[in-house]
Amino acid sequence: MSEFELPKDFGKLIESTYDQAFKSGDIVFNESTSEIIEDEETEIQFNLTLATGLAKKPTPEDSPEQIKRPKDFNPFLNPDPKLTVIANYANKFNILLNKFPITPNHILLTTKEFKxxxxxxxxxxxxASLRILDGLEKSSTKNEKFFGFYxxxxxxxxxxPHKHLQFLRYPDNFTPFPNLLAAKDEAFIASANKEPLQDKNLPFAHFLLPLPxxxxxxxxxxxxxxxxxSLLQRTLTILRDTESPVAYNVVITKKWLLLVPRSNAIYKNVLGINSAAYTGLILAKNEExxxxxxxxxxxxxxxxxGFASTADQPTDEYHY
Ligand code: B4P
Structure with missing residues (x-):
């Protein structure tokens, strides 16, 4: 048996941990509204979510008195047992509930030691991420699809700053653009002869591989x-020629792996954007x-x- 094997009742375990933590007030669930919109030119779907309660969520900049915990508090080192779905997973990880979810059962894979x-x-x-995605999809009675992000x-x-990946469910009736792109090819590893897939219609660099x-x-x-x-090499090649620190988003499903190099975290200094947005899920914390x-x-x-798309560039033999 693989050390990454998850319990058969993984989905139920998440739900029961969630229900208890929610009842005891250890989960701070934020109500939200969502709508799916389509980009007119490319027909790519985006799911916009408005969650105004998140604006009140504590941030690392808050003073210790405000949030009643030390300034450098690390929630993932010795995590709260009430938020723990599986402790010591594969001897290296913990699987935790997100304390501030917008959708129920939002889980995190965190390293046990600080990384x-x-x-x-x-x-x-x-x-571990693929196993979690498999466990989530197998537990779903409604054929729901999930993604992991980093x-x-x-x-x-x-x-x-403590290493963690997150796992969310895709909204119903939503097709993320990488699904369409990945369906165009069989699994392969990018090489000097074959670049990762990149959708020419998208205005930002992104590197995608269909998975086996x-x-x-x-x-x-x-x-x-x-x-x-092979995807990281392309990402670092883009960052190499800029003043930007190394930063990128990773999105993974059971069907594909996507990397997107990032030049900035916040649009016009007001709108924070993370990996979820690069698979089509965009979050706003107020009406404006x-x-x-x-x-x-x-x-x-x-x-x-992000950075300019490289879809039209010829294969470059030297990546980073
Ligand atoms: P990070 O990788 O550090 O950052 P993030 O997802 O952008 O989360 P952030 O904390 O900045 O959340 P935001 O208000 O933008 O992830 C840290 C993770 O740890 C987060 O999931 C956080 O909630 C969680 N966490 C913090 N303290 C914790 C604790 N004590 N115990 C357990 N977990 C803890 O967004 C709020 C949430 O919505 C985030 O989880 C975010 O990932 C998620 N989200 C973002 N876009 C979304 C979308 N379009 N749809 C649904 N959810 C979305």
């Missing part, structure tokens, strides 16, 4: 390490920001916080 959120994903972190580096939208359908290959550490590093997203258009915002 930096600026470090690339390890093969074990990729395998906000890496200063400009990526991360707020916690066979379970043996999908859960193969070496394969995943090569796939991730919600309207701003609609007025400017999600693609324009994503363009400004």
């Amino acid at each position: 930096s959120q600026n470090s690339p994903l390890s093969p074990e972190e990729l395998i 906000n890496c580096g200063e400009n990526s939208g991360a707020s916690q 359908k066979s379970k043996e290959k999908l859960y193969d550490e070496e394969y995943l390490a090569l796939a991730f590093s 920001l919600y309207q701003l997203i609609k007025d400017v258009g999600p693609l324009e915002i994503l363009k400004e916080l």
Whole structure:
């Protein structure tokens, strides 16, 4: 049995932990409203969410008196047992509930020991993520689809420095753009002969690989390490020629892996954008920001916080 095997009742375990933590007030659930809009030119879907309660959420800049805990409090080191779904997963991780969710059962994969959120994903972190996605989808009676995401580096939208990935459900009737792109090819590792997939209609650089359908290959550490590093090389090649620190978003599903280099975390100094936005889920914490997203258009915002697309460039033999 693999050390990454999850309990058969993984979904139920998440739900019961969530229900208890919610009842005891250890989860701060924020009500939200959502709508799906479509970009006129590309027909790409975006799910816009308005969650005004989040504006009151404590931030690392709040004073210790305000939030009644030490300034450098790390919620992922010795995590709260009431928020813990599985402690010591594969001897290296914890699977936790997000304390401030907008959708129920939002979970996090955190490293047991402190590791930096600026470090690339390890093969074990990729395998654990795929297992979690598999566990979530198998537990769903409604054929729901899930994604994992990792906000890496200063400009990526991360707020916690302790390494963590997050897992969310895609909204119903929503097609994220990478699904359409990944469906165009079989699984491959990017090489000097074949660049990762990039949608020409999108105005920001992004690198996507379809993942293998066979379970043996999908859960193969070496394969995943090569796939991730081939995307990271392209990401670092873009960042190499700029003044920007290393920052990128990772989105993973059971079907594909996506990396997006980031130039900035916040649009016009008001709207924070993380990995979820680069798979089409955009969050606003007040009405003005919600309207701003609609007025400017999600693609324009994503363009400004990323880098120019390289879809038209010929294959470059030297990446980073
Ligand atoms: P980070 O990678 O550091 O940053 P983030 O997702 O952008 O979250 P942030 O904290 O900045 O949240 P925001 O108000 O923008 O993730 C840190 C994670 O740890 C977060 O999930 C955070 O909530 C969680 N956390 C913090 N303290 C904790 C504690 N004591 N115990 C357990 N978990 C703790 O957004 C609020 C939430 O909405 C975030 O979770 C965010 O990922 C999620 N979200 C963003 N866009 C979304 C969208 N379009 N739809 C649905 N959810 C979305």
